[in-house]
Amino acid sequence: MPLSLSVGGGKGGTGKSFFALNLGIALSESGKNVILCDLDLAGGANLHTFLGIPYPEKTLEDFLLSKSPLESLLLPTYVKGLKLIPGALSNLSDKLKYFEKTRLQRSLNLLRTDYLIVDLGAGISPFILDLFLWAQKKIVVITPEATTLENVYRFLRGAYFRYIRKGANERVRRLIDEFFMDHNFSLKKPQELLNRLRVFDEAFVHRFVASLKEFDLNVVLNQVKRPEERELGPSFKMVCYKYFGIMPKYLGYIPFDIKVSFSINRGRPFLIEYPYAEVAQCMREIASRVISGKEMVLT
């Protein structure tokens, strides 16, 4: 089974696809086999564009609607060791059923490769949240703007509540659903839910909280324009710990660089076009941290 990484986090424009792609490239440069899977199902699939492939013949749509095996969709790229499963070109979000997701997860697990990077695109639907949670390493991409941070927090809240519901028995699930229907809880903090559940099933809460230590959440701070903004990486870590009880690993930051948009328009990935730019160096450092499981520490 490959090591699966999901890249998610709310709204568009934070650089999830850019990050997913260049992480894949950096990992293959280290000699690993990587499959990049474009799971943006709301019509925003772009990974093939980044790679200069204008019209992929077969896409994930063929897997989801025509039952083509995932292996048949693998496209080689001009980066050795990196293959792409192009995303569906139309909006499929309302056509998918629950069992499709389990079939997808099963097929993804069977792919033969070292790393499997799944780009989830924008959104916060249960389908996306489940796929985010399915991966071993869950990565969110944030930028220094208040709006993207808000969206990532909301995304993580959705993921958290989805996660706790998954592991619960029917009785606890009913309690969780009741909690959400209670109009007094306006901001609906995880803490409040846990306190409520503790009264009914302390063992469950204890187990759940222990399981959060294995959650393997990772954060990347993208499009940093000023040195002060780098603090937002460690800051995000602490906020996550305080609010969710999850301590993410800070994988690193990537500076803003106008050349990113140039490379996109050329259909050439950034790491290939500008291998000596600071962005490229940061990406490689992040890739090595993904491999080693360590995180970035600010001195």
Add this chain to the structure above:
Amino acid sequence: MYEGNSLKGNQWKGDGIDLEDPYEILGISENASELEIEEAFQRLMKALDPSNPGIWALWTPEELNQLREKVQRAFSELMQRKPLCDKESFSFFKKRTLSRETLELIKAKKGLGGEALKDIREHLNLSLEEVSSFLKITKKTLIALENEDFNNLPPWVYLKGFLRAYAKLLGIEEEEEEELLKSFEERYQKFRSRT
């Protein structure tokens, strides 16, 4: 920049829920150095600043101030301890052990529990501060341990560790250590089943 393991991210104790333990509030392990404690404190204060972008999606400014106060108190508590003991002090501690007779006497009096630990500690002329600073357990927890005040003690999986460390420090040997743990656990489970 240098590479490092997560700032105790995967080793922090406690169950992350609102306990009163200062290490847990700061999100660090009990082995944290003074420098690490200070860094964690500063990072948290900065992170919980109401002017941080996006943070209002999670807490109101009032809630943030409450959280910051809690963090400040946790930090003060940790900083009030004496400096951590070095290797020399450990061997100094090691030299003090109870005679077999005294231990038997204490055992006979009230069995092996929190009170016995207190008795032994006092016999060895160890203050709560010394033990707290050496074992890196807060004084509050030590007192709760000696009083078997389960309301103020962490879950068994952590309590067990404290008891072992404390027993070792007091020179309690293996057999007695197991006895101590067993009787403690019995009373702990009884308490748990009542609440």
